Amino acid sequence: MPELSKMRKPDVKIVILGDMNVGKTSLLHRYTERKFKDTVSTVGGAFFLKQWGPYNISIWDTAGREQFHGLGSMYCRGAAAVILTYDVTSWQSLAELEERFLSLTDTANHDCIYAVVGNKADLTEPQARLVTERDGLTEDPGVGGGELTGEPRVPSACPTPPASPVSLSRVSVNKQVSREDAAALYGRILRYKGLEESDCLPADKMCFETSAKTGYNVDALFETLFDMVLPSILRKRTEGEGSPTVDLEDCRGPGKRARACC
Template sequence: MPEASKMKKPDVKLVLLGDMNVGKTSLLHRYTERKFKDTISTVGGAFFLKQWGPYNISIWDTAGREQFHGLGSMYCRGAAAVILTYDVTNWQSLCELEERFLSLTDTANHDCIYAIVGNKVDLTDPKAQLCQDSDVASEDRTECEEERTEPQVPPACPTPPASPASLSGVTVQKQVTPEDAAALYVRILRYKGLEEKNSLPAEKMCFETSAKTGYNVDNLFEALFDLVLPSILRKRNENQESPTVDLEECRGGGNKKAKSGCC
């Protein structure tokens, strides 16, 4: 088989987890295809192989439906990073991350990185509405992906707002704040038995994105790619220290030795 036609082997795996309709598939399409797509619910799971410099990163998109819930732990097995995704206009979608999806990450790597991502921020934040798809010049996209204020971690999750604002306007009420996401991140660290002071800070691991306009999507994936680089290098070093054995060469060498010693 020609070398070019061989399937590239992933160096590391990222997994998207979250309830249905939070926009996991749309985020992946936005990053990989540079455009927004109206998608149907994912069945089971799907993955995309991304070239990041000399490395190959597989990004797994998983189904949020209850009937596919059991597959999540299988897709998370050996993951170097997990993107826990919620809808900023839906408080319940944040709760589901902790109640249904966090336990699925038990099969991920012991040093797995966790990102908390609030999608659909274009519905609540005029700044996120300004970013448009890949036709916009890169410098314009950089301007609209300004850094947001670092959230302060509250001691516990506040009570969710009553209901979304009027849907007749351009924007709807945000039900999940950056502070809520940061508090969840801290609880994830505790669930994993990790000390907050020795872990990546919440302000670096909580993102707000819009798959529709492209707001902050590149920042999300590229920040995670940089963070999993040590895991890639460690894995490659382990493979070099434990090389595979060529059985054909061993058989040939063994036969030659046996033949020369029989006389």
């Protein structure tokens, strides 16, 4: 077993962006700690180191509060993938991704991968309230649902959000963002980046609905992105950028979070 106080520098970085209260930290907790827990607003940012086969991937959880907005481009610098997160019951949280957070990704890698993720799906989708064996989780019905260009701005093209509630068994909640809305945003992200949709991964592969509460689609989200960033890792190594051993004693090995200064 390798010495826990020493590990390689992360091979790539994944960053989670989104407004406050959309569940960014809860998603990371669910994937890394296999449980849902109450969280407080992230201050500045925090990261988790994930060992994926022979590679190390850092996942950065960022603050959604507006007073920390200026730090976002720093956290996105050199990112291989960005998870743009919204709340399926809040139309404003989707609009904020385009209005406040998309420009922060200008410092990400030129070939950065973007995922659009609607969290809190358990509030609107019956299947998202069920936990499958594949998730490796147990259902807890009693629980409710962070290293650290002069691009043109994208005009808002969001239609008027739906007003009528979606009635489901045991729950009646406004689902304000549909899968089609998320797919449309994904298309606008590609256009903002100057990319042709025909040359990129399709929206149905890069738009997810998840539930940090039950674990629905959380593993699928992270593991899909891990597979997709492998070419970036291999290219970096081919280019000789290497990954020297560094002291990350504060992290104490994969599976522990480390707080960054704000």
